[in-house]
Amino acid sequence: xxxxxxxxxxxxxxxxxxxxGDHAAFEQLVRxxxxxxxxxxxxxxxxxxxxxxxxxxxxxRVFRNLHSFRFDCSFHTWLYRIVTNLCLDHMRxxxxxxxxxxxxxxxxxxxxxxxxxxxxxVDGDPARHLFSGQIRKRIKHVLSELTPRxxxxxxxxxxxxxRLRRIGExxxxxxxxxxxxxxxATQKMRAALGDFV
Amino acid sequence: xxxxxxxxxxxQFSLLLYGELSFDDEExxxxxxxxxxxCSAGFAREKSLHTALDGIEITPSPSLLRxxxxxxxxxxxxxxxxxxxxxxGWWEQFTDLLTGxxxxxxxxxxxxxxxxxALSLIAIGFFAxxxxxVFSSVGAGPQNSMSMTGDPGSSRVRYxxxxxxxxxxxxxxxxxxxxxxxxxxxxxxxxLLLAAAQDPADPxxxxxxxxxxxxxxxxxxxRDALIQALRHDQNAGVRLKALxxxxxxxxxxxxxxxxxxxxxxxxxxxxRTQAIDLLTGSGSKQTVExxxxxxxxxxxxxxxxAYIRERCRRVLEAMNASVETY
Numbered sequence: 241x242x243x244x245x246x247x248x249x250x251x252x253x254x255x256x257x258x259x260x261g262d263h264a265a266f267e268q269l270v271r272x273x274x275x276x277x278x279x280x281x282x283x284x285x286x287x288x289x290x291x292x293x294x295x296x297x298x299x300x301r302v303f304r305n306l307h308s309f310r311f312d313c314s315f316h317t318w319l320y321r322i323v324t325n326l327c328l329d330h331m332r333x334x335x336x337x338x339x340x341x342x343x344x345x346x347x348x349x350x351x352x353x354x355x356x357x358x359x360x361x362v363d364g365d366p367a368r369h370l371f372s373g374q375i376r377k378r379i380k381h382v383l384s385e386l387t388p389r390x391x392x393x394x395x396x397x398x399x400x401x402x403r404l405r406r407i408g409e410x411x412x413x414x415x416x417x418x419x420x421x422x423x424x425a426t427q428k429m430r431a432a433l434g435d436f437v
Numbered sequence: 438x439x440x441x442x443x444x445x446x447x448x449q450f451s452l453l454l455y456g457e458l459s460f461d462d463e464e465x466x467x468x469x470x471x472x473x474x475x476c477s478a479g480f481a482r483e484k485s486l487h488t489a490l491d492g493i494e495i496t497p498s499p500s501l502l503r504x505x506x507x508x509x510x511x512x513x514x515x516x517x518x519x520x521x522x523x524x525x526g527w528w529e530q531f532t533d534l535l536t537g538x539x540x541x542x543x544x545x546x547x548x549x550x551x552x553x554x555a556l557s558l559i560a561i562g563f564f565a566x567x568x569x570x571v572f573s574s575v576g577a578g579p580q581n582s583m584s585m586t587g588d589p590g591s592s593r594v595r596y597x598x599x600x601x602x603x604x605x606x607x608x609x610x611x612x613x614x615x616x617x618x619x620x621x622x623x624x625x626x627x628x629l630l631l632a633a634a635q636d637p638a639d640p641x642x643x644x645x646x647x648x649x650x651x652x653x654x655x656x657x658x659x660r661d662a663l664i665q666a667l668r669h670d671q672n673a674g675v676r677l678k679a680l681x682x683x684x685x686x687x688x689x690x691x692x693x694x695x696x697x698x699x700x701x702x703x704x705x706x707x708x709r710t711q712a713i714d715l716l717t718g719s720g721s722k723q724t725v726e727x728x729x730x731x732x733x734x735x736x737x738x739x740x741x742x743a744y745i746r747e748r749c750r751r752v753l754e755a756m757n758a759s760v761e762t763y
Contacts (some may be wrong), residue, residue, distance in 0.1 A: 278497045295505045379493050426451040
């Protein structure tokens with residue numbers, strides 16, 4: 241899976257130029273992937289603050305270590321290894337901290353982290369709206385109950401659309417292990433959401 | 438093709454929806470679904486579940502992406518600064534050595550000594566060390582006293598010369614390192630700190646120095662140095678440190694001038710955010726002098742950071758001022 245831009249770019253040439261210190265090439269690489277990186281972090285961590293931190297740290301690590309990238313795998317896989325490791329660290333820390341308050345104190349008064357998250361689409365029917373609101377709440381709860389690895393595999397497969405084989409490569413495991421992880425995740429969700437759908 | 442149990446079929450529902458089954462497995466499952474009404478209904482529920490899961494996906498806002506990109510650019514510039522300074526330092530030494538420029542060699546002498554000088558680069562690798570003073574235990578010593586201890590210095594091979602008796606003569610530039618300790622308000626320490634706060638080669642040293650100077654910001658010369666760092670330091674981290682030290686003096690005229698300047702011109706959104714917070718106070722209803730209005734209006738027309746724009750808008754509204762210029 242490469243950049244989402246419709247323009248075909250010679251990624252290898254860009255990486256080599258960036259390895260030689262070409263800033264414009266590095267910026268092009270960042271821009272080719274940063275939206276999907278931010279989306280992944282945002283969906284996994286459900287916090288603009290944490291997603292922002294992961295974004296910064298991931299691309300700084302890429303910048304510092306790009307010289308050691310040897311084209312043994314695709315740049316996408318290499319980048320996603322960095323991003324998923326950072327996200328897994330965040331999720332594991334959060335599991336240890338248990339619940340994190342979603343309301344932050346700012347100079348402008350209290351601010352709910354999730355206010356920055358756009359509202360999902362709703363339709364005009366109030367009963368239906370209420371029902372879909374309940375489902376969303378339940379889904380978010382179930383997702384938060386998954387283990388970090390299950391959550392990660394599910395996110396990469398369901399929302400990022402990556403094949404299980406690629407997910408295995410990113411997470412340093414086999415396609416079969418990724419499949420088992422996805423299976424456990426969907427089973428848990430089916431059990432928790434069966435009444436709603 | 439072998440038949441399939443209902444249990445196996447149910448286990449494969451999600452894999453079918455994700456397109457992760459092999460051709461044969463997919464065929465078997467679809468055959469089973471055609472023949473089994475119960476599994477067919479179960480598969481329909483699985484599809485509904487998948488659709489419901491799509492509803493909670495978050496797409497980050499363009500403004501968040503923009504903030505992330507701006508900050509990354511600033512942080513990459515910070516990463517680059519010491520590297521460039523380091524490389525420049527070495528390049529300077531290298532070229533000095535080859536040309537003999539600083540040693541006062543003529544061009545011919547520089548040419549003659551090139552091979553020897555090149556060899557001496559190896560020695561430089563061993564001898565090179567920071568030539569700036571090393572501060573340690575600041576404030577840990579007796580009050581208002583300074584202590585100095587000698588330390589092996591750093592050396593640099595200036596040139597080498599073959600001697601007549603088969604020996605070689607090496608001319609070294611030596612700089613001895615000293616550890617100087619004392620309280621930050623000691624005048625001699627202060628002079629060194631003010632110099633270190635402007636060391637062009639080492640943003641880490643500047644940041645640490647500014648951090649120490651922040652404790653003495655009541656002194657006019659320190660405040661001037663902090664203002665200087667805030668206005669002109671290349672490194673956003675150093676500028677943010679200087680802002681911290683100036684917080685308590687944000688009502689001073691020269692500090693406000695510097696804050697207004699960085700608010701309009703600083704490339705780092707974090708620095709601009711801090712600057713507007715200090716200029717406009719912690720509450721949006723706080724009275725702000727009228728001459729800020731024009732600047733805030735100008736900022737509204739050019740600022741692309743959402744937080745700063747919102748802050749401007751609130752302050753202008755609290756002052757019953759227009760958010761636009763006419």
